[in-house]
Amino acid sequence: MEENKEIQQETKEVEQVQETVSEVKEVVEETREENEKRPQRKGKRRKIETVEPTESEWKEQVVQIRRVTKVVKGGKKLSFRAIVIVGNKKGQVGMGVAKAAEVIIAIQKAVADARKNLVTVPLFNTTIPHMIQGRSGAGSVVLKPASKGTGVIAGGAVRAVLELSGVENILSKSLGSKSPLNAANATLNALRALRPFKEVARRRGLEVKQMLGQK
Numbered sequence: 001m002e003e004n005k006e007i008q009q010e011t012k013e014v015e016q017v018q019e020t021v022s023e024v025k026e027v028v029e030e031t032r033e034e035n036e037k038r039p040q041r042k043g044k045r046r047k048i049e050t051v052e053p054t055e056s057e058w059k060e061q062v063v064q065i066r067r068v069t070k071v072v073k074g075g076k077k078l079s080f081r082a083i084v085i086v087g088n089k090k091g092q093v094g095m096g097v098a099k100a101a102e103v104i105i106a107i108q109k110a111v112a113d114a115r116k117n118l119v120t121v122p123l124f125n126t127t128i129p130h131m132i133q134g135r136s137g138a139g140s141v142v143l144k145p146a147s148k149g150t151g152v153i154a155g156g157a158v159r160a161v162l163e164l165s166g167v168e169n170i171l172s173k174s175l176g177s178k179s180p181l182n183a184a185n186a187t188l189n190a191l192r193a194l195r196p197f198k199e200v201a202r203r204r205g206l207e208v209k210q211m212l213g214q215k
Contacts, residue, residue: 057088061084062084063180063184064083064180065080065106066080068080068081068099079100079106080101080102081097081098081099082097084096084107084111085114085157086111086114089164090166091120091121091123091166095184097110097113098110124196127145127167128143129145129197131143132194133190134188134189134190134191135186136189138176138182139183139185139186140174141183141186142190143171145170145171149169150171151169152170154174156174157184158172158183
């Protein structure tokens with residue numbers, strides 16, 4: 001008798017569990033049907049706008065990085081000197097010199113110094129208007145205009161200055177000191193002394209065609 005009672009209780013418990021499971025299934029099905037009937041909301045995707053960095057018109061070229069030692073009280077202080085040429089290839093060029101304990105910082109300071117000391121070059125048909133000679137210390141540079149297709153006949157710091165200034169055809173000769181600093185300074189001195197045809201003609205009281213001998 002007792003065994004029969006236990007079996008009856010177990011069967012009742014099993015039936016209750018089955019009823020609860022069936023109820024849960026019904027609730028789940030109802031919620032699914034309701035979700036299917038509801039209009040699905042399309043989530044708005046955020047558009048991530050990627051801003052591409054615009055290329056700057058200013059170009060930089062490192063001419064020389066030199067290690068410099070300074071004797072101070074207690075020993076020697078080591079630093080780096082950087083010479084950088086900055087130009088936009090449209091008639092503006094400058095040179096900067098700076099010292100720092102690290103190479104990267106020295107270059108950054110030299111670039112900032114170069115942008116403060118820009119020289120405007122009067123270009124004439126991808127070359128310079130006339131022959132000119134520039135000096136700096138013991139070095140000097142001679143610049144001569146050239147026809148199209150000649151290219152930039154120069155080397156070292158002189159070539160860097162002429163290319164970044166926008167000159168495409170020119171002849172040059174470096175004389176005296178071979179220091180990159182003197183060569184760059186002499187080239188900038190020559191470019192600074194250039195005079196366009198309009199200015200010379202105005203000073204002489206002539207027209208540009210008359211000064212050039214054109215009819």
